[in-house]
Amino acid sequence: xxxxxxxxxxxxxxxxxxxxxxxxxxxxxxxxxxxxxxxxxxxxxxxxxxxxxxxxxxxxxxxxxxxxxxxxxxxxxxxxxxxxxxxxxxxxxxxxxxxxxxxxxxxxxxxxxxxxxxxxxxxxxxxxxxxxxxxxxxxxxxxxxxxxxxxxxxxxxxxxxxxxxxxxxxxxxxxxxxxxxxxxxxxxxxxxxxxxxxxxxxxxxxxxxxxxxxxxxxxxxxxxxxxxxxxxxxxxxxxxxxxxxxxxxxxxxxxxxxxxxxxxxxxxxxxxxxxxxxxxxxxxxxxxxxxxxxxxxxxxxxxxxxxxxxxxxxxxxxxxxxxxxxxxxxxxxxxxxxxxxxxxxxxxxxxxxxxxxxxxxxxxxxxxxxxxxxxxxxxxxxxxxxxxxxxxxxxxxxxxxxxxxxxxxxxxxxxxxxxxxxxxxxxxxxxxxxxxxxxxxxxxxxxxxxxxxxxxxxxxxxxxxxxxxxxxxxxxxxxxxxxxxxxxxxxxxxxxxxxxxxxxx
Numbered sequence: 324x325x326x327x328x329x330x331x332x333x334x335x336x337x338x339x340x341x342x343x344x345x346x347x348x349x350x351x352x353x354x355x356x357x358x359x360x361x362x363x364x365x366x367x368x369x370x371x372x373x374x375x376x377x378x379x380x381x382x383x384x385x386x387x388x389x390x391x392x393x394x395x396x397x398x399x400x401x402x403x404x405x406x407x408x409x410x411x412x413x414x415x416x417x418x419x420x421x422x423x424x425x426x427x428x429x430x431x432x433x434x435x436x437x438x439x440x441x442x443x444x445x446x447x448x449x450x451x452x453x454x455x456x457x458x459x460x461x462x463x464x465x466x467x468x469x470x471x472x473x474x475x476x477x478x479x480x481x482x483x484x485x486x487x488x489x490x491x492x493x494x495x496x497x498x499x500x501x502x503x504x505x506x507x508x509x510x511x512x513x514x515x516x517x518x519x520x521x522x523x524x525x526x527x528x529x530x531x532x533x534x535x536x537x538x539x540x541x542x543x544x545x546x547x548x549x550x551x552x553x554x555x556x557x558x559x560x561x562x563x564x565x566x567x568x569x570x571x572x573x574x575x576x577x578x579x580x581x582x583x584x585x586x587x588x589x590x591x592x593x594x595x596x597x598x599x600x601x602x603x604x605x606x607x608x609x610x611x612x613x614x615x616x617x618x619x620x621x622x623x624x625x626x627x628x629x630x631x632x633x634x635x636x637x638x639x640x641x642x643x644x645x646x647x648x649x650x651x652x653x654x655x656x657x658x659x660x661x662x663x664x665x666x667x668x669x670x671x672x673x674x675x676x677x678x679x680x681x682x683x684x685x686x687x688x689x690x691x692x693x694x695x696x697x698x699x700x701x702x703x704x705x706x707x708x709x710x711x712x713x714x715x716x717x718x719x720x721x722x723x724x725x726x727x728x729x730x731x732x733x734x735x736x737x738x739x740x741x742x743x744x745x746x747x748x749x750x751x752x753x754x755x756x757x758x759x760x761x762x763x764x765x766x767x768x769x770x771x772x773x774x775x776x777x778x779x780x781x782x783x784x785x786x787x788x789x790x791x792x793x794x795x796x797x798x799x800x801x802x803x804x805x806x807x808x809x810x811x812x813x814x815x816x817x818x819x820x821x822x823x824x825x826x827x828x
Contacts, residue, residue, distance in 0.1 A: 365403040373398040381484040391564030395447040399439035406473040407437040413467040423448040453486030459507040518542040529554035533561035539580030550593030552801040558596040577621035605630040636799040641665040645672035651690025660813040663704025674709035695726035699787040701813035703734040710735040732783035776815040783812035
C-alpha cells in the first residue's frame with residue numbers, strides 16, 4: 324500500500340513539473356516574441372513620425388517674461404520601431420525657445436538617441452522667453468524643432484512666437500501731477516498705480532496696462548480714459564499663454580486686482596477692463612462709462628456706494644459677484660447690456676442689485692437711492708430672476724424709491740402692479756428655447772462663451788425706443804442703430820438682421 328502511494332506521488336510531481344516547464348516555456352516565448360517586436364527597428368525612408376500639430380505657436384508674449392509651457396505629441400504609427408538619432412533646435416545656441424523631449428532637456432539646443440516603439444508616442448514640452456527687441460510693434464520669432472531619424476530623414480515642427488516690448492513699473496507708482504499716458508508699449512504694473520488727490524491722469528487711445536497678480540489702481544484724483552472703437556484702452560492681467568489648451572489666462576478671472584475710484588469727474592470712453600478680481604469700486608464719486616466693457620471679474624464688476632454712475636453703450640458681463648451693485652446714489656443706463664453668465668463657478672451674483680443701505684462695523688447705514696433709470700437695456704443671466712432690490716425707504720418709511728425700467732429686456736419676475744416704474748419692457752421666459760444666453764451669439768461652444776451681440780432671433784431685436792437711438796445713433800462697435808429705422812435693445816446692434824433686411828429690399 325505504501326509503495327503504491329509513493330508511485331502515485333512521483334507521478335503527480337512529474338506531471339506538475341511537466342506542466343510548469345510548459346508554462347515557463349510559454350512565458351519565455353512571449354517575452355522573446357515581445358522583445359522581438361520591440362527590437363524590430365526600421366531604417367526605411369518611408370517610415371515617418373506623425374506630429375500632433377505641425378506648428379507650435381504662442382500668443383503675443385511680453386518680452387523678457389517666460390511663456391507658459393506648450394505640449395507637442397510625437398507619434399510612431401508604423402509597424403516597426405523608429406530611432407531618432409538627434410532632436411535639435413535649428414537655431415541652437417541663438418534660439419529663444421527651449422524644449423524637453425521625453426524628459427530630456429535639449430541642452431545647447433540638442434539631445435541624442437531617442438526611441439519610439441511601434442504605435443507609441445513621446446512628449447515634447449516647449450517654452451520661450453523673448454528678448455527685448457527695442458521696438459514699439461510686435462516682433463515675430465521663429466525656429467524649428469528638427470528630428471533626425473536613423474534613416475537619415477529629417478522632419479520639422481515650426482515654432483512661432485510674437486513678442487511685444489513693455490515698460491516695467493515696480494513698486495508703487497505715484498502720479499502726483501497732471502499726466503497724459505500715450506505709451507507705445509504696454510505698461511506692466513507689478514504693485515500698484517496711485518493717482519493723488521487733485522491730480523488728473525489721462526490715458527489715451529491704444530494704451531495697454533498689464534497688471535501683475537494682486538496689482539491694482541487707486542484714484543483719489545481724476546481718471547480720464549480716451550479710447551476709440553478701433554484702439555480701446557485695455558486694463559488686463561500680465562499673464563499670457565493658456566491655463567488649459569482651450570482657455571487663455573486672459574479669459575479667466577482673478578488675474579489682477581481692480582480699480583478703486585474716489586475723487587470726482589471720472590470719464591471712461593472705450594475702456595476694456597477684464598479678468599480682474601474685482602472690476603471697479605466707486606465710493607462717493609461720479610463715473611461716466613461710454614462704450615466700455617467690464618468682463619470676467621472674480622468679485623463685483625461695479626460696486627458703487629453713494630456715487631453717481633452713468634453708462635451708455637456699455638457691456639458689463641460675467642462676474643462671480645454682482646455685475647452692478649448699487650448702494651444708494653444714482654445710476655442711469657441707456658443701451659447697456661448686463662449679462663450674468665459667469666461659468667467658472669456653479670453660483671454667481673445678481674446681474675443688478677439695488678439697495679439703499681450697507682452694514683458697516685455692525686451698524687446699518689442708510690444711503691438714499693436718488694434715482695435708478697434703465698432705458699433700452701438688456702439685463703439677463705442664468706436663473707429665473709437676476710435683479711434684486713432691497714430698500715429701507717420702502718420697508719421702514721413706506722415711501723417709493725425712484726427706479727424706472729423702460730423698453731428693457733429683463734430676466735425678472737413680471738408684475739403688472741407697478742406700471743409707473745416698469746414701462747413697455749420685454750420679460751424673459753425661462754421656458755423659452757431662447758432663454759439662458761441663447762439670445763446672444765455663441766463664439767465658443769466648448770466653454771459656453773458669448774460675445775453678447777444679439778442673435779438674429781433674439782426677442783429684443785428691433786424693440787428699443789427709437790427716440791433714444793437718435794441721441795445714441797451708433798452701437799458699442801460703431802454700427803448704425805438707425806439703418807433699418809429700428810433699433811435693438813442693449814449695447815449691440817444685430818448686423819446679420821440688417822443684412823437680411825437689405826436682401827429683402
